[in-house]
Amino acid sequence: MGACRKRWRMELMRVTLPQLIASVPHVIDSEPREAVVAMGLNSAGLPTVALLIDRTVLIDESSGPGTAAAIAEELAACGGDVAVLVSYTSEHIRDRCAALERLRLEVEFTVPAVELAAVVDGRWFRPGCHNPECCPEEGKELPAVPEGLPRLFAAAREQWRRADNALHERVRARFEAAEEWDEALRHGAVTDAATARRLAAALDDLCLRDWVVLTILGADDCAAEDALEGVGSEAIAHALDAAMYGDAVPEPLSVERSRAVIERVARAARGRRRQAAVHTLAAVLDWWEGNLSDAFERSQRALEHDRDYRLAELVNVAAARGIGPGWLGTAGQRANRAPN
Numbered sequence: 001m002g003a004c005r006k007r008w009r010m011e012l013m014r015v016t017l018p019q020l021i022a023s024v025p026h027v028i029d030s031e032p033r034e035a036v037v038a039m040g041l042n043s044a045g046l047p048t049v050a051l052l053i054d055r056t057v058l059i060d061e062s063s064g065p066g067t068a069a070a071i072a073e074e075l076a077a078c079g080g081d082v083a084v085l086v087s088y089t090s091e092h093i094r095d096r097c098a099a100l101e102r103l104r105l106e107v108e109f110t111v112p113a114v115e116l117a118a119v120v121d122g123r124w125f126r127p128g129c130h131n132p133e134c135c136p137e138e139g140k141e142l143p144a145v146p147e148g149l150p151r152l153f154a155a156a157r158e159q160w161r162r163a164d165n166a167l168h169e170r171v172r173a174r175f176e177a178a179e180e181w182d183e184a185l186r187h188g189a190v191t192d193a194a195t196a197r198r199l200a201a202a203l204d205d206l207c208l209r210d211w212v213v214l215t216i217l218g219a220d221d222c223a224a225e226d227a228l229e230g231v232g233s234e235a236i237a238h239a240l241d242a243a244m245y246g247d248a249v250p251e252p253l254s255v256e257r258s259r260a261v262i263e264r265v266a267r268a269a270r271g272r273r274r275q276a277a278v279h280t281l282a283a284v285l286d287w288w289e290g291n292l293s294d295a296f297e298r299s300q301r302a303l304e305h306d307r308d309y310r311l312a313e314l315v316n317v318a319a320a321r322g323i324g325p326g327w328l329g330t331a332g333q334r335a336n337r338a339p340n
Contacts, residue, residue: 015045015146021086021117021124022142028052032088032119036099038071039086040078040111046155049078055089058099068106076110083111087118087127094137097127170205177202178211178228181261185215188257189264196268199261203269203277213284213311216258217243218251243288245326250288258285276306283315290328295319 015023020039025031027039027050034055039047051071058064075083085104087097100116107114118127123139130137181199190196203209210227219239226236242248262285266278279302286295296319302312318324 016143017084017115017117018124018140018143019146020045020047020084021119023145024050024086026145032086034090035088036103037086037088038075038103038107039084040075040080041082041084042080045082047084048080049075051075053099053103055087055099058102064099064102065106068103071103072106072110075107081111082113082115083107084115084117086124087116089118089120093118093120093127094125095128100127174202174205174208174228177205177208181208181212182215184261185212185254185258188260190261190268193268196265197270199265200269200274200278203274203281209277209281209311212281214239216281216285217288218248218254219243243325247327249327250325255285255289272305273309276302276309276312279305280309280312280315283312283319287315287319288325290324292319292322292324 024037024039027047028037030052032052036053036055036058038051038053040049042048051074053067053071057067085100085107087093087100089097089099093100097116097118100118104114104116116126117124119142120139122142124142125135125139129135177198180195181202184190184195184199190199203212207228207230211224214224214227214236217239219242220235223235223239226232259282262278262281266275266282269275269278279298283295283298283302286292286298295315299312299316299319302309303316306312
């Protein structure tokens with residue numbers, strides 16, 4: 001088995017691996033020479049992104065690691081679960097291709113399945129595989145490109161482009177909503193009903209909602225920014241640990257302003273999911289103040305609107321068990337446990 005031990009079952013694709021490799025010149029609009037082609041595939045096995053990298057750049061000790069890491073990030077950004085890396089060279093790489101291996105080490109961290117292949121003198125094989133049925137020593141002849149396949153590739157790339165544009169639009173809207181929430185929280189006021197409705201609607205995005213939660217808890221900008229970008233980080237973990245176990249005390253004016261905004265948004269929220277989101281924010285604020293009884297009641301209201309709202313469940317359980325913020329214990333106070 002050797003290098004084929006982790007072979008991805010290409011029969012799950014609508015296009016076989018040999019057909020995909022044969023189609024590479026159509027994907028990148030050129031014939032690769034002394035290069036590696038890195039492709040990210042969609043769920044149908046069609047490439048949505050294809051990158052051409054000079055082999056010498058990957059092999060070079062000074063440029064190789066950074067280039068491989070950048071390519072891995074690019075493949076991960078295309079959202080596929082499979083990457084196909086194909087090396088084109090006249091060098092002897094039957095046993096091992098240094099350029100492929102360097103790239104593979106990075107890509108395997110970002111993409112669940114990685115397939116390696118090589119093309120030499122028009123024949124393809126998997127470097128390191130010597131199974132005569134899979135990869136005979138002379139390699140296998142590439143098949144003809146199926147009719148219509150290039151059009152499928154073009155359609156797949158266009159579909160991914162549209163999806164990527166939509167993602168960028170959602171991220172842009174999220175950051176604009178964060179600016180609007182930040183403005184309201186800093187001033188403790190919502191300018192008008194239309195703004196209140198926009199703030200409520202923005203909570204549909206859980207990354208934005210988490211940003212609001214961390215802002216309420218007084219997290220630093222780094223943690224809040226990570227939440228807004230939808231990435232887990234040590235900064236977020238540290239901020240949550242500080243709220244649960246630390247001695248940071250809520251700033252009264254900030255709490256007052258946050259409550260004014262949340263209550264105004266709650267009156268404007270339409271729909272059960274948005275009502276659940278806003279009441280959950282109010283419950284978080286009550287919990288942060290150490291008022292577990294009110295936190296329990298408010299989280300109950302949130303769950304009445306959406307029984308599966310996870311953050312409301314967490315606040316509800318904490319309040320019911322008398323688990324308050326860390327500053328309560330530091331201050332020698334006892335939390336007001338919610339009624340049974």
